[in-house]
Amino acid sequence: MEIPYTVKPRPDTGLWNAKIGIWLFLASEVMLFGGLFSAYIFLRLGAEPGYWPKGLLNVPVGTINTAILIASSVSVVFAWAALKMRNFKRYRLCMMFTLLCGVVFLGVKLGYEWPAKYHHFGAFIKPEARAKYEEFLGNEHLAAKGLHPRVEISGHLENHDALHDKEIKEYHIRLDAVNADPTSPANDHPHFWPRPMSDKVAHVAKEDVQWASMFLPKHSTYFAVYYTITGLHGLHVLGGLVMFAYFLLPVSTRLYQKDPDHLANRIEVVGLFWHFVDLVWIFVFPLFYLL
Protein backbone atom coordinates (compact mmCIF):
# COMPACT_ATOMS: atom_id res chain seq x y z
CA MET A 1 0.00 0.00 0.00
CA GLU A 2 1.29 3.42 -0.92
CA ILE A 3 1.66 5.87 1.97
CA PRO A 4 -0.10 9.10 1.02
CA TYR A 5 1.47 12.57 1.17
CA THR A 6 5.15 11.55 1.13
CA VAL A 7 5.70 13.78 -1.89
CA LYS A 8 2.51 15.69 -2.62
CA PRO A 9 1.30 17.98 0.17
CA ARG A 10 -1.90 17.24 2.04
CA PRO A 11 -4.55 19.62 0.71
CA ASP A 12 -5.74 20.90 4.11
CA THR A 13 -2.36 21.66 5.75
CA GLY A 14 -0.33 22.13 2.58
CA LEU A 15 2.37 19.93 4.13
CA TRP A 16 3.79 16.49 3.36
CA ASN A 17 4.22 13.97 6.19
CA ALA A 18 7.92 14.24 6.89
CA LYS A 19 7.77 18.03 7.11
CA ILE A 20 5.25 17.78 9.95
CA GLY A 21 7.38 15.06 11.55
CA ILE A 22 10.66 16.95 11.47
CA TRP A 23 9.15 20.14 12.86
CA LEU A 24 7.54 18.27 15.74
CA PHE A 25 10.90 16.60 16.37
CA LEU A 26 12.68 19.98 16.27
CA ALA A 27 10.12 21.32 18.75
CA SER A 28 11.11 18.52 21.16
CA GLU A 29 14.77 19.33 20.47
CA VAL A 30 14.17 22.95 21.45
CA MET A 31 12.88 21.68 24.79
CA LEU A 32 15.87 19.34 25.21
CA PHE A 33 18.50 22.00 24.53
CA GLY A 34 16.33 24.62 26.24
CA GLY A 35 16.54 22.65 29.48
CA LEU A 36 20.32 22.51 29.23
CA PHE A 37 20.67 26.19 28.35
CA SER A 38 18.47 27.14 31.28
CA ALA A 39 20.76 24.99 33.45
CA TYR A 40 23.69 27.00 32.06
CA ILE A 41 22.00 30.28 33.02
CA PHE A 42 21.15 28.93 36.48
CA LEU A 43 24.70 27.68 37.15
CA ARG A 44 26.31 30.83 35.83
CA LEU A 45 24.07 33.19 37.81
CA GLY A 46 24.72 31.09 40.91
CA ALA A 47 28.51 30.97 40.52
CA GLU A 48 30.55 32.79 43.20
CA PRO A 49 32.83 35.58 41.87
CA GLY A 50 35.84 34.00 40.19
CA TYR A 51 34.31 30.54 39.90
CA TRP A 52 33.04 30.91 36.33
CA PRO A 53 36.25 30.48 34.30
CA LYS A 54 36.97 32.63 31.26
CA GLY A 55 39.29 32.15 28.35
CA LEU A 56 39.92 28.44 28.88
CA LEU A 57 38.78 27.40 25.42
CA ASN A 58 40.68 27.87 22.17
CA VAL A 59 38.80 30.71 20.44
CA PRO A 60 40.49 30.55 16.98
CA VAL A 61 39.70 26.83 16.74
CA GLY A 62 36.11 27.46 17.88
CA THR A 63 35.75 30.23 15.31
CA ILE A 64 36.99 27.97 12.50
CA ASN A 65 34.57 25.25 13.59
CA THR A 66 31.73 27.79 13.56
CA ALA A 67 32.66 28.77 10.00
CA ILE A 68 32.76 25.09 8.98
CA LEU A 69 29.23 24.52 10.30
CA ILE A 70 27.95 27.61 8.51
CA ALA A 71 29.53 26.42 5.24
CA SER A 72 27.89 23.01 5.68
CA SER A 73 24.51 24.65 6.24
CA VAL A 74 24.90 26.48 2.94
CA SER A 75 25.97 23.30 1.13
CA VAL A 76 23.07 21.20 2.42
CA VAL A 77 20.55 23.77 1.21
CA PHE A 78 22.44 23.80 -2.12
CA ALA A 79 22.11 20.00 -2.28
CA TRP A 80 18.34 20.35 -1.92
CA ALA A 81 18.19 23.12 -4.54
CA ALA A 82 20.29 20.97 -6.90
CA LEU A 83 17.69 18.17 -6.66
CA LYS A 84 14.91 20.64 -7.34
CA MET A 85 16.82 21.70 -10.45
CA ARG A 86 17.40 18.01 -11.35
CA ASN A 87 21.17 18.28 -11.10
CA PHE A 88 22.06 14.97 -9.45
CA LYS A 89 25.81 15.34 -9.84
CA ARG A 90 25.78 18.67 -8.07
CA TYR A 91 23.55 17.22 -5.37
CA ARG A 92 26.13 14.49 -4.66
CA LEU A 93 29.00 16.98 -4.60
CA CYS A 94 27.13 19.22 -2.15
CA MET A 95 26.31 16.26 0.08
CA MET A 96 29.93 15.07 0.07
CA PHE A 97 31.07 18.57 1.00
CA THR A 98 28.51 18.71 3.83
CA LEU A 99 29.63 15.31 5.08
CA LEU A 100 33.26 16.42 4.96
CA CYS A 101 32.47 19.59 6.95
CA GLY A 102 30.72 17.55 9.63
CA VAL A 103 33.61 15.10 9.85
CA VAL A 104 36.13 17.95 10.22
CA PHE A 105 33.96 19.61 12.89
CA LEU A 106 33.73 16.40 14.94
CA GLY A 107 37.39 15.60 14.33
CA VAL A 108 38.46 18.98 15.70
CA LYS A 109 36.11 18.63 18.66
CA LEU A 110 36.94 15.07 19.67
CA GLY A 111 40.48 14.83 18.31
CA TYR A 112 41.82 18.17 19.45
CA GLU A 113 39.64 20.40 21.63
CA TRP A 114 38.44 17.88 24.17
CA PRO A 115 41.75 15.98 24.59
CA ALA A 116 43.62 19.27 25.09
CA LYS A 117 41.35 19.85 28.07
CA TYR A 118 41.84 16.36 29.54
CA HIS A 119 45.56 17.13 29.77
CA HIS A 120 45.03 20.40 31.57
CA PHE A 121 44.90 20.61 35.34
CA GLY A 122 43.49 23.10 37.80
CA ALA A 123 43.59 23.41 41.60
CA PHE A 124 41.09 25.65 43.38
CA ILE A 125 42.77 27.25 46.39
CA LYS A 126 40.97 27.47 49.74
CA PRO A 127 39.98 31.07 50.53
CA GLU A 128 42.12 31.15 53.70
CA ALA A 129 45.20 29.92 51.79
CA ARG A 130 44.99 32.30 48.85
CA ALA A 131 47.32 34.91 50.36
CA LYS A 132 50.03 32.25 50.47
CA TYR A 133 49.79 31.84 46.68
CA GLU A 134 49.50 35.55 45.90
CA GLU A 135 52.48 35.35 43.51
CA PHE A 136 50.40 33.01 41.29
CA LEU A 137 46.94 34.53 41.86
CA GLY A 138 47.62 38.28 41.91
CA ASN A 139 44.41 39.01 43.79
CA GLU A 140 45.62 42.30 45.30
CA HIS A 141 46.23 43.57 41.77
CA LEU A 142 42.80 42.32 40.61
CA ALA A 143 40.99 43.79 43.62
CA ALA A 144 42.66 47.18 43.03
CA LYS A 145 41.31 47.08 39.47
CA GLY A 146 37.83 46.00 40.62
CA LEU A 147 38.11 42.63 38.87
CA HIS A 148 36.91 39.24 40.10
CA PRO A 149 39.40 37.32 42.24
CA ARG A 150 41.44 34.43 40.82
CA VAL A 151 40.72 31.26 42.77
CA GLU A 152 42.47 28.62 40.66
CA ILE A 153 46.04 27.72 39.76
CA SER A 154 46.10 25.87 36.45
CA GLY A 155 48.50 24.39 33.93
CA HIS A 156 50.10 21.03 33.25
CA LEU A 157 50.40 18.63 36.16
CA GLU A 158 54.05 17.55 36.29
CA ASN A 159 53.58 14.87 38.96
CA HIS A 160 50.57 13.04 37.62
CA ASP A 161 50.70 10.47 40.43
CA ALA A 162 49.64 13.20 42.85
CA LEU A 163 46.09 12.77 41.57
CA HIS A 164 45.79 9.30 43.13
CA ASP A 165 48.68 8.88 45.57
CA LYS A 166 47.76 10.09 49.04
CA GLU A 167 51.45 9.98 50.08
CA ILE A 168 52.23 12.84 47.67
CA LYS A 169 51.45 16.03 49.55
CA GLU A 170 51.63 18.59 46.75
CA TYR A 171 50.80 19.21 43.12
CA HIS A 172 53.60 20.40 40.81
CA ILE A 173 51.90 22.56 38.21
CA ARG A 174 53.66 23.98 35.16
CA LEU A 175 51.75 27.24 35.02
CA ASP A 176 49.42 28.80 32.51
CA ALA A 177 50.32 32.37 31.53
CA VAL A 178 47.66 33.81 33.86
CA ASN A 179 49.21 32.19 36.94
CA ALA A 180 52.85 32.65 35.87
CA ASP A 181 52.48 36.41 35.64
CA PRO A 182 49.18 37.19 37.38
CA THR A 183 49.71 40.95 37.79
CA SER A 184 50.43 41.60 34.12
CA PRO A 185 47.60 43.72 32.68
CA ALA A 186 47.69 41.37 29.67
CA ASN A 187 46.23 38.69 31.94
CA ASP A 188 43.34 40.78 33.24
CA HIS A 189 41.11 39.70 30.36
CA PRO A 190 40.96 36.71 28.00
CA HIS A 191 42.63 36.85 24.60
CA PHE A 192 41.73 35.65 21.14
CA TRP A 193 45.00 33.77 20.66
CA PRO A 194 45.73 31.28 23.43
CA ARG A 195 48.71 32.44 25.49
CA PRO A 196 51.71 30.09 25.61
CA MET A 197 52.36 28.12 28.78
CA SER A 198 55.20 29.26 31.00
CA ASP A 199 58.17 27.20 32.19
CA LYS A 200 57.48 28.21 35.76
CA VAL A 201 56.39 25.38 38.07
CA ALA A 202 54.33 26.05 41.17
CA HIS A 203 54.21 23.68 44.14
CA VAL A 204 50.73 23.70 45.60
CA ALA A 205 50.16 21.89 48.89
CA LYS A 206 47.14 19.60 48.82
CA GLU A 207 46.04 20.89 52.22
CA ASP A 208 45.60 24.35 50.66
CA VAL A 209 43.42 23.02 47.88
CA GLN A 210 39.62 23.14 47.96
CA TRP A 211 39.43 20.68 45.08
CA ALA A 212 41.60 19.86 42.09
CA SER A 213 40.95 18.06 38.84
CA MET A 214 41.91 17.72 35.23
CA PHE A 215 39.69 19.85 32.96
CA LEU A 216 36.92 17.24 33.03
CA PRO A 217 33.23 17.65 33.89
CA LYS A 218 34.00 17.39 37.61
CA HIS A 219 36.46 20.31 37.42
CA SER A 220 33.71 22.93 37.67
CA THR A 221 30.07 23.61 36.86
CA TYR A 222 31.43 25.43 33.80
CA PHE A 223 33.11 22.32 32.38
CA ALA A 224 30.22 20.10 33.49
CA VAL A 225 27.74 22.09 31.43
CA TYR A 226 30.30 22.61 28.63
CA TYR A 227 30.84 18.87 28.12
CA THR A 228 27.14 18.12 28.47
CA ILE A 229 26.00 20.66 25.88
CA THR A 230 28.87 20.24 23.40
CA GLY A 231 28.65 16.46 23.85
CA LEU A 232 24.94 16.41 23.07
CA HIS A 233 25.56 18.78 20.17
CA GLY A 234 28.35 16.48 18.94
CA LEU A 235 25.97 13.52 19.04
CA HIS A 236 23.61 15.51 16.83
CA VAL A 237 26.44 16.22 14.41
CA LEU A 238 27.22 12.49 14.36
CA GLY A 239 23.55 11.71 13.68
CA GLY A 240 23.61 14.17 10.78
CA LEU A 241 26.73 12.51 9.36
CA VAL A 242 25.09 9.06 9.44
CA MET A 243 22.18 10.47 7.46
CA PHE A 244 24.40 12.29 4.96
CA ALA A 245 26.32 9.07 4.37
CA TYR A 246 23.02 7.23 3.86
CA PHE A 247 21.92 9.79 1.28
CA LEU A 248 25.10 9.15 -0.72
CA LEU A 249 24.34 5.41 -1.00
CA PRO A 250 22.87 3.85 -4.17
CA VAL A 251 19.49 3.60 -2.44
CA SER A 252 19.14 7.36 -2.83
CA THR A 253 20.10 7.17 -6.49
CA ARG A 254 17.30 4.66 -7.03
CA LEU A 255 14.84 6.89 -5.20
CA TYR A 256 15.94 9.81 -7.39
CA GLN A 257 15.30 7.72 -10.50
CA LYS A 258 11.86 6.77 -9.22
CA ASP A 259 10.78 10.18 -7.95
CA PRO A 260 13.30 13.03 -7.61
CA ASP A 261 10.92 15.14 -5.54
CA HIS A 262 10.71 12.37 -2.95
CA LEU A 263 14.49 12.48 -2.49
CA ALA A 264 14.37 16.31 -2.50
CA ASN A 265 11.86 16.16 0.36
CA ARG A 266 14.12 13.83 2.34
CA ILE A 267 17.05 16.18 1.82
CA GLU A 268 14.92 19.11 2.90
CA VAL A 269 14.12 17.23 6.13
CA VAL A 270 17.73 16.25 6.86
CA GLY A 271 18.65 19.85 5.98
CA LEU A 272 16.15 21.20 8.54
CA PHE A 273 17.75 18.98 11.16
CA TRP A 274 21.24 20.12 10.15
CA HIS A 275 20.30 23.82 10.23
CA PHE A 276 18.96 23.28 13.73
CA VAL A 277 22.29 21.75 14.78
CA ASP A 278 23.99 24.83 13.30
CA LEU A 279 21.52 27.09 15.12
CA VAL A 280 22.31 25.48 18.49
CA TRP A 281 26.04 25.97 17.85
CA ILE A 282 25.42 29.67 17.12
CA PHE A 283 24.46 30.00 20.82
CA VAL A 284 26.97 27.49 22.19
CA PHE A 285 29.96 29.26 20.65
CA PRO A 286 29.61 32.70 22.30
CA LEU A 287 28.25 31.33 25.59
CA PHE A 288 31.20 29.01 26.21
CA TYR A 289 34.09 30.46 24.20
CA LEU A 290 33.59 34.19 24.35
CA LEU A 291 31.34 35.62 27.04
Added chain:
Amino acid sequence: MSDPHQHGSPATAADHPVPHDAAHFHDHSKLYLGVGAALLVLTAATVGLSYVHFGSEEMNILIGMLLATFKASLVALIFMHLKEEKMTIYQFMLATMVFVTGLFLLTLLAFKDHIVL
Protein backbone atom coordinates in the same frame (compact mmCIF):
# COMPACT_ATOMS: atom_id res chain seq x y z
CA MET B 1 25.94 14.15 -18.00
CA SER B 2 29.06 12.77 -19.72
CA ASP B 3 29.62 9.78 -17.44
CA PRO B 4 27.28 6.89 -18.32
CA HIS B 5 28.51 4.92 -15.28
CA GLN B 6 27.21 7.54 -12.90
CA HIS B 7 24.20 5.91 -11.20
CA GLY B 8 21.66 6.58 -13.85
CA SER B 9 21.26 10.30 -13.32
CA PRO B 10 21.37 11.22 -17.04
CA ALA B 11 18.38 9.00 -17.84
CA THR B 12 16.28 10.39 -15.01
CA ALA B 13 16.94 13.95 -16.02
CA ALA B 14 14.89 13.24 -19.13
CA ASP B 15 12.18 11.35 -17.23
CA HIS B 16 11.74 14.18 -14.79
CA PRO B 17 11.99 17.49 -16.56
CA VAL B 18 13.18 20.50 -14.65
CA PRO B 19 10.20 22.12 -12.95
CA HIS B 20 9.00 25.42 -14.29
CA ASP B 21 10.30 27.29 -11.30
CA ALA B 22 13.91 26.15 -11.80
CA ALA B 23 15.01 29.71 -12.49
CA HIS B 24 13.34 30.67 -9.22
CA PHE B 25 15.58 28.18 -7.38
CA HIS B 26 18.64 29.60 -9.05
CA ASP B 27 17.84 33.03 -7.63
CA HIS B 28 17.66 31.49 -4.17
CA SER B 29 21.14 30.01 -4.48
CA LYS B 30 22.52 33.54 -4.49
CA LEU B 31 20.45 34.35 -1.42
CA TYR B 32 21.82 31.27 0.38
CA LEU B 33 25.38 32.27 -0.43
CA GLY B 34 24.66 35.81 0.76
CA VAL B 35 23.20 34.56 4.04
CA GLY B 36 26.20 32.24 4.51
CA ALA B 37 28.56 35.18 3.98
CA ALA B 38 26.50 37.33 6.38
CA LEU B 39 26.71 34.59 9.01
CA LEU B 40 30.49 34.45 8.66
CA VAL B 41 30.77 38.23 8.99
CA LEU B 42 28.47 38.20 12.02
CA THR B 43 30.57 35.43 13.58
CA ALA B 44 33.67 37.57 13.14
CA ALA B 45 31.76 40.51 14.67
CA THR B 46 30.69 38.35 17.64
CA VAL B 47 34.29 37.30 18.27
CA GLY B 48 35.67 40.84 17.81
CA LEU B 49 33.06 42.57 19.97
CA SER B 50 33.52 40.05 22.80
CA TYR B 51 36.98 41.59 23.38
CA VAL B 52 35.58 45.14 23.55
CA HIS B 53 34.53 46.16 27.04
CA PHE B 54 31.02 47.65 26.97
CA GLY B 55 30.95 48.86 30.56
CA SER B 56 29.78 45.67 32.23
CA GLU B 57 29.88 41.92 31.70
CA GLU B 58 26.08 41.91 31.43
CA MET B 59 26.26 44.40 28.54
CA ASN B 60 28.77 42.20 26.69
CA ILE B 61 26.55 39.14 27.20
CA LEU B 62 23.52 41.08 25.98
CA ILE B 63 25.33 42.19 22.80
CA GLY B 64 26.67 38.69 22.16
CA MET B 65 23.23 37.14 22.60
CA LEU B 66 21.55 39.76 20.39
CA LEU B 67 24.03 38.95 17.61
CA ALA B 68 23.50 35.19 18.14
CA THR B 69 19.71 35.64 18.03
CA PHE B 70 20.01 37.62 14.80
CA LYS B 71 22.21 34.90 13.27
CA ALA B 72 19.81 32.19 14.43
CA SER B 73 16.91 34.13 12.88
CA LEU B 74 18.74 34.24 9.54
CA VAL B 75 19.27 30.47 9.65
CA ALA B 76 15.64 29.83 10.63
CA LEU B 77 14.05 32.27 8.16
CA ILE B 78 16.18 31.59 5.09
CA PHE B 79 17.86 28.17 5.38
CA MET B 80 14.91 26.56 7.16
CA HIS B 81 12.42 28.39 4.88
CA LEU B 82 10.45 29.77 7.83
CA LYS B 83 10.04 32.99 5.89
CA GLU B 84 7.40 31.27 3.78
CA GLU B 85 6.08 28.29 5.70
CA LYS B 86 2.59 26.88 6.24
CA MET B 87 0.38 27.95 9.14
CA THR B 88 0.60 24.53 10.89
CA ILE B 89 4.37 24.94 11.27
CA TYR B 90 3.94 28.43 12.74
CA GLN B 91 1.46 26.97 15.23
CA PHE B 92 4.04 24.36 16.27
CA MET B 93 6.63 27.11 16.69
CA LEU B 94 4.32 29.25 18.79
CA ALA B 95 3.53 26.35 21.14
CA THR B 96 7.25 25.55 21.40
CA MET B 97 8.09 29.16 22.26
CA VAL B 98 5.45 29.19 25.01
CA PHE B 99 6.73 25.95 26.53
CA VAL B 100 10.44 26.80 26.30
CA THR B 101 9.83 30.22 27.86
CA GLY B 102 7.98 28.48 30.67
CA LEU B 103 10.93 26.12 31.09
CA PHE B 104 13.39 29.03 31.43
CA LEU B 105 11.13 30.82 33.90
CA LEU B 106 10.76 27.65 35.98
CA THR B 107 14.53 27.44 36.38
CA LEU B 108 14.76 31.08 37.38
CA LEU B 109 12.07 30.53 40.01
CA ALA B 110 14.74 28.67 41.98
CA PHE B 111 16.28 32.06 42.82
CA LYS B 112 13.08 32.96 44.66
CA ASP B 113 13.30 29.77 46.68
CA HIS B 114 15.58 30.74 49.54
CA ILE B 115 17.23 27.94 51.44
CA VAL B 116 16.41 28.06 55.14
CA LEU B 117 19.23 26.65 57.23
